[in-house]
Amino acid sequence: MTETLSNLALGFSIALSPPILFYAFLGCFVGTLVGVLPGVGPLAGISLLLPATFGLDATRAIVMLAGIYYGAMYGGSTTSILMRIPGEAASVMTCIDGYAMARKGRAGAALTIAAVGSYLAGSASVVGLMLLAPPLALFALRFGPPEYFALLMLGLLVLAYMSSGSMLKSLAMATLGLLLGMIGIDQMTGYFRYAYGVVELGDGIGVVPVAVGLFGLAEILATAGLATPPQVVKPKLRELLPTRQEWRESAWPIGRGTVLGFLIGIVPGSAHIIASFVSYAVERKLSKRPEEFGQGAVAGVAGPESANNSATSGAFVPMLALGVPSGPIPAVMLAAMMVHGVAPGPLLIKQQPELFWGFIASMYVGNVVLLILNLPLVGLFVNVLRVPYPILYPSIIAFCILGVYAVNGSVVDVWIMLLMGVLGYLLRKLGFETAPIVLGVVLAPMIEMALRQSLAMSDGQYSIFVSRPIAGTLLLIGLILIILGLKPLVTRGLDWRARLALAEKGQEQP
Amino acid sequence: MKKLLVLACFTLAAGVAATAFAQESYPSRPITIVAPFPPGGVADLTARPVAAAMEKVLKNPVGVVNKTGAAGAVGMQFVATSKPDGYTLLLALSSISIIPEADKLFGRPPAFTVDQFAPIALISADPTILVVPADKPWKTAADFIEDAKKRPGQISYSSSGVYGTLHMAMELLSHAAGVKLRHVPYAGAGPALTAILGGHVDALASGPAVVLPHIKAGKLRALAGWGDKRVAALPDVPTFKELGYPDAEFYIWAGVFAPRGTPEPVLAKLREALRASVNDGDFKAAMDKLETPVVFKQGDEFTKFFEADARRLAEGVRKVGKLETK
Numbered sequence: 001m002t003e004t005l006s007n008l009a010l011g012f013s014i015a016l017s018p019p020i021l022f023y024a025f026l027g028c029f030v031g032t033l034v035g036v037l038p039g040v041g042p043l044a045g046i047s048l049l050l051p052a053t054f055g056l057d058a059t060r061a062i063v064m065l066a067g068i069y070y071g072a073m074y075g076g077s078t079t080s081i082l083m084r085i086p087g088e089a090a091s092v093m094t095c096i097d098g099y100a101m102a103r104k105g106r107a108g109a110a111l112t113i114a115a116v117g118s119y120l121a122g123s124a125s126v127v128g129l130m131l132l133a134p135p136l137a138l139f140a141l142r143f144g145p146p147e148y149f150a151l152l153m154l155g156l157l158v159l160a161y162m163s164s165g166s167m168l169k170s171l172a173m174a175t176l177g178l179l180l181g182m183i184g185i186d187q188m189t190g191y192f193r194y195a196y197g198v199v200e201l202g203d204g205i206g207v208v209p210v211a212v213g214l215f216g217l218a219e220i221l222a223t224a225g226l227a228t229p230p231q232v233v234k235p236k237l238r239e240l241l242p243t244r245q246e247w248r249e250s251a252w253p254i255g256r257g258t259v260l261g262f263l264i265g266i267v268p269g270s271a272h273i274i275a276s277f278v279s280y281a282v283e284r285k286l287s288k289r290p291e292e293f294g295q296g297a298v299a300g301v302a303g304p305e306s307a308n309n310s311a312t313s314g315a316f317v318p319m320l321a322l323g324v325p326s327g328p329i330p331a332v333m334l335a336a337m338m339v340h341g342v343a344p345g346p347l348l349i350k351q352q353p354e355l356f357w358g359f360i361a362s363m364y365v366g367n368v369v370l371l372i373l374n375l376p377l378v379g380l381f382v383n384v385l386r387v388p389y390p391i392l393y394p395s396i397i398a399f400c401i402l403g404v405y406a407v408n409g410s411v412v413d414v415w416i417m418l419l420m421g422v423l424g425y426l427l428r429k430l431g432f433e434t435a436p437i438v439l440g441v442v443l444a445p446m447i448e449m450a451l452r453q454s455l456a457m458s459d460g461q462y463s464i465f466v467s468r469p470i471a472g473t474l475l476l477i478g479l480i481l482i483i484l485g486l487k488p489l490v491t492r493g494l495d496w497r498a499r500l501a502l503a504e505k506g507q508e509q510p
Numbered sequence: 511m512k513k514l515l516v517l518a519c520f521t522l523a524a525g526v527a528a529t530a531f532a533q534e535s536y537p538s539r540p541i542t543i544v545a546p547f548p549p550g551g552v553a554d555l556t557a558r559p560v561a562a563a564m565e566k567v568l569k570n571p572v573g574v575v576n577k578t579g580a581a582g583a584v585g586m587q588f589v590a591t592s593k594p595d596g597y598t599l600l601l602a603l604s605s606i607s608i609i610p611e612a613d614k615l616f617g618r619p620p621a622f623t624v625d626q627f628a629p630i631a632l633i634s635a636d637p638t639i640l641v642v643p644a645d646k647p648w649k650t651a652a653d654f655i656e657d658a659k660k661r662p663g664q665i666s667y668s669s670s671g672v673y674g675t676l677h678m679a680m681e682l683l684s685h686a687a688g689v690k691l692r693h694v695p696y697a698g699a700g701p702a703l704t705a706i707l708g709g710h711v712d713a714l715a716s717g718p719a720v721v722l723p724h725i726k727a728g729k730l731r732a733l734a735g736w737g738d739k740r741v742a743a744l745p746d747v748p749t750f751k752e753l754g755y756p757d758a759e760f761y762i763w764a765g766v767f768a769p770r771g772t773p774e775p776v777l778a779k780l781r782e783a784l785r786a787s788v789n790d791g792d793f794k795a796a797m798d799k800l801e802t803p804v805v806f807k808q809g810d811e812f813t814k815f816f817e818a819d820a821r822r823l824a825e826g827v828r829k830v831g832k833l834e835t836k
Binding site for chain 2: 047048050051054141142143144145185187188189190191192197199200201202203268269318322323324325326331332334335336338339340341343344345346347348408409410449453456457459
């Protein structure tokens with residue numbers, strides 16, 4: 001413990017030195033800008049800006065890249081709340097209640113809660129990273145394909161168990177998403193599936209164009225189709241801060257989101273995207289008034305935002321402790337380290353203590369920087385809502401197209417986004433929720449890959465899913481959830497879902 | 511109005527003169543090197559120092575653009591169909607010869623063919639090495655192969671993806687040694703490394719740089735290499751060639767290509783520029799940090815290397831054949 005403290009002191013002496021502080025600030029600032037641009041999420045931001053750090057020394061470069069990473073993560077929530085445009089898949093859930101809050105004139109409160117939630121989650125998970133990195137990383141490595149498959153199945157079950165509204169409609173949308181996720185090269189055999197000769201479809205349909213189209217563009221089309229433009233409640237300056245009640249309602253969701261996000265984040269793979277989805281589902285299940293979700297529940301912003309931020313730190317655990325990339329973003333960071341002559345690996349903490357501890361300390365500093373940077377900006381960002389629609393909407397569309405194009409330099413992605421915008425508009429008119437589509441697109445390739453890798457490992461024996469302790473336990477929890485889900489069928493009691501359906505009916509036919 | 515007309519004529523004349531001049535002296539505008547993989551990958555990390563060094567040599571801007579997708583096919587197709595004027599170049603890896611062969615295997619119209627490129631120069635070539643978890647019983651490559659013969663299809667290995675470079679390396683070995691191994695493909699070299707470190711597979715063929723730290727930390731053991739010579743950082747690790755498997759030869763290489771039809775004087779200029787670039791101090795330092803040895807070959811020498819490599823890989827792909835799922 002004392003060793004950890006003295007190491008941390010070393011870390012802070014590095015992180016607080018003016019040049020490092022400057023690069024942490026610069027990273028956060030650039031990251032926030034990148035995140036605010038619709039469609040350009042943390043991965044795109046960090047990839048585009050990686051070459052710019054080649055001239056720096058290793059510690060500065062890593063600190064700056066980490067700043068870009070969580071800056072972009074946070075910046076994504078700004079557009080989600082104000083314009084219903086997810087910066088990346090993880091902010092899809094923030095769109096739903098964050099944007100509903102903005103419609104009610106609580107944009108300032110939503111942004112502040114998101115900033116504070118991200119700050120608390122970020123700081124708490126850095127403590128987790130610092131104290132638990134080596135043992136946790138070894139545990140995370142035990143997650144092979146069977147465990148990953150079990151985890152994803154459990155995630156899906158939690159979502160299905162806790163989703164609201166018509167189960168049939170949600171499942172239909174999730175299935176559509178899963179089908180879209182099947183497009184592209186089959187990772188196990190090399191066959192092209194549903195690509196129709198378009199080479200660009202080989203990598204499948206990207207999550208970003210789908211999310212931006214389904215949420216952002218569809219919203220714009222829907223608003224433009226209204227006979228009378230909706231009255232957005234213009235926020236007054238003194239209403240920027242959350243009320244005491246909003247704080248109280250956010251406290252637990254932030255705490256739960258933090259723990260959940262961190263645990264899901266350390267698992268190698270891209271599962272951290274489901275952290276925000278699961279957090280949203282959990283909060284709705286635990287809420288006393290689940291019917292408020294979707295209508296601007298503050299817990300629906302606080303939980304997922306905290307979860308995706310602590311998942312960010314969680315993803316660094318295997319990267320720093322073992323030199324193992326736990327997702328696409330840590331993989332880019334590892335490459336950055338190699339460019340600077342730092343060999344990432346199990347010996348990093350011993351051989352490069354100033355890099356490791358400087359990085360940890362700079363994450364504390366970065367979180368404070370983000371909070372300082374963003375709280376005053378809340379007032380500024382909220383003004384976006386004052387821009388008249390005829391100017392605001394065309395510029396948003398332009399930024400969406402630019403952002404989506406910039407990620408891969410692909411026109412095909414822009415077409416996908418436009419098509420998804422039209423599809424999202426139609427589905428909204430028909431009363432379907434579109435979030436399950438995004439989830440399906442994200443999960444389909446992961447679930448399929450994990451399932452088939454597991455079977456390749458076991459030479460086709462399905463017993464591999466129950467004979468391995470972690471996978472078996474996860475699937476057992478899933479089975480219990482299914483049984484709990486069947487309970488209302490037997491007891492015939494009105495559960496919250498039925499009450500919610502009744503409440504919605506009441507709204508439609510006053 | 512008249513003044514305007516005169517001005518327009520002058521501008522036009524100047525424009526024509528500039529174009530004529532450009533045809534005489536290459537390069538006169540920025541050159542783009544397309545890296546068909548995302549930033550941070552081998553292609554990108556090689557392309558950037560190459561571009562920086564070429565910029566110094568040619569005294570002309572040289573930029574890197576990442577055009578990614580479909581395991582590199584998108585970027586390669588883009589360059590294959592670009593104007594052959596020397597302003598769009600490709601930094602390709604070994605997979606350039608695998609993709610068209612796989613397309614052929616599946617009977618689909620190829621995204622591009624190797625004939626669409628003019629090889630300019632080879633920048634680096636790193637042999638893959640065979641690593642196993644340190645807690646496995648195999649101490650030498652002979653132990654490994656002997657055990658694999660006893661238990662066909664039981665020893666598993668991870669790869670960067672089906673028909674990917676790491677898969678091909680392992681397949682060449684399987685055929686050379688007459689063994690059958692169990693293949694578990696992953697989505698990229700990073701996850702393939704995670705899999706072996708987590709003990710989910712028994713072996714991996716990998717570029718030396720990424721596994722060196724894990725070998726030093728005692729987590730992995732290197733058994734043999736696919737190179738012509740031993741890897742400098744691992745002098746005790748033999749090559750498969752020494753062990754009597756000359757067909758198990760494989761390199762992860764990076765080379766610069768232009769679209770076929772680029773005029774010979776332009777190609778000559780690019781070859782010279784690349785020769786000077788690889789001797790640039792900053793370039794050498796950048797490659798040292800990546801622990802990637804610079805292996806420079808140009809002209810006929812590169813063409814010969816490229817063709818031999820393409821032949822080996824094409825045969826490898828054909829031997830693997832179409833994969834059927836169970």
